[in-house]
Amino acid sequence: MSELPTNRRARLLEHLPRAQRERLSHIDFKLYFLGELRRADVVDRFETGPAGATRDIALYRDIAPENLEFDGATKTYRPSETFVPLFEHAPQRVLTALSQGFGEGIGDQLQPMIRCEIPAALTLPKMSVLAPITRAINRSKAVRLGYTSVETGHTERVIVPLALVDIGLRWHVRAYCRLRQEFRDFVFTRMDNPEVIEDSQVQREESPDQDVQWSRIIELDLVPHPSHKRPEIIAMDYPMVDGVMKVKVRAANAGYMLRRWSVDCSPNHRLEGLEYALWLRDPLALYGASNAQLAPGYEAPKGRDKSRPIKAM
Incomplete structure (x- = not known):
């Protein structure tokens, strides 16, 4: 089949269901960054079944026939010398996928896709602490918790979380502190017993647009x-x-x-x-x-x- 013009490819991809675009993007990723694709790669990643995986690969070949070649001896597709990716792959997502897996497995089963070495995380939030904070951000609620700070030691606080922040060495949450009546950064590892206040209402001065430093x-x-x-x-x-x-x-x-x-x-x-x-x-x-x-x-x-x-x- 002859090569489709780039603008026609874009239109075809745009009108496909999102789930199918994700599968085609995965096929594109495997060819581009790992140099090989097997039908089992699609089956294992999306649990579509062999027939569904075959259809997805056939569709990819229809859209970009010049992108891949089939090795009959190993039943493996490989990128051709003229390969041009169909999708834009964001560098951060690519590096995360290569170093930590692309959604395969659960819990501690995640494995890198190729040999990688990344800095060890010396400090990470407990999930029992993180979850109430993220729920409060998503639902615009306040949180009651204990907090140990350099300034005042351990105190009871009510905060209105705004956003998570990764500074490379640790994670913290940007939040309005009702005790100090100002926006501050709260480190996850210094929190204890966070609890979402279900009947809480975020006041005007606690809303994100009032945080001048954040805005x-x-x-x-x-x-x-x-x-x-x-x-x-x-x-x-x-x-x-x-x-x-x-x-x-x-x-x-x-x-x-x-x-x-x-x-x-x-x-x-x-x-x-x-x-x-x-x-x-x-x-x-x-x-x-x-x-x-x-x-x-x-x-x-x-x-x-x-x-x-x-x-x-």
Whole structure:
């Protein structure tokens, strides 16, 4: 069969049922990233049965006949030399699938699809703590819990969770604290006995649009560190345009992210070491961010208060 024009392919895919598009995307993924596809791959992943898997592969071949070749000896499909993926595969999802599996198995049975090594998680929330928080976010409810903080030790709190945040080293939840009457970050591992308050009502001042730090988006201009011996390599490592990578982050997360990325945020790029591959070209972009002090080398503008406490640390 001759190759279909790209726009016709897109129209065909768009009008297919979602479940079928997911199966075709999986076929595309297997060919693209693993270099082989068997009928059993579709059967095992979606439990469609051999006949259903055969139909899905036949449909994929109808849409993109030039994408795969059949090896009769091993009964395996392989990508052709002219293979072009039918779907856009998001890098983060691809890496997650390759390193942790693509939905196969349950619980601790998940296995990487190829040999991978990822950093060990030193701290993860208990599911009995996470579940009430996520239910409250989804249903716009308040949560009663015990919380141990650096500032006050253990206290009883009522919070209105807004969003989950992964800062690389840990997970926390952004929430309105009724005790402090402000939005703060609450670390999951410091919570105990969270309970959704079923009859709770979220007040106007507790709603997400009232969290200024969460709503404010900061644009950061990151450039190769001036003291780096090979700035051209840094430009290769990061998606830079004309030597600058523009990153947008929430003010509530800016300090966490810059620390995670080891960005030198000092005004005179004074931090030394190969870990500081990037420099924040305009440190004033962080002015007003509640956790700017976490950014490596950050200095508050002269005459400004440098002692503002960092919440949830």
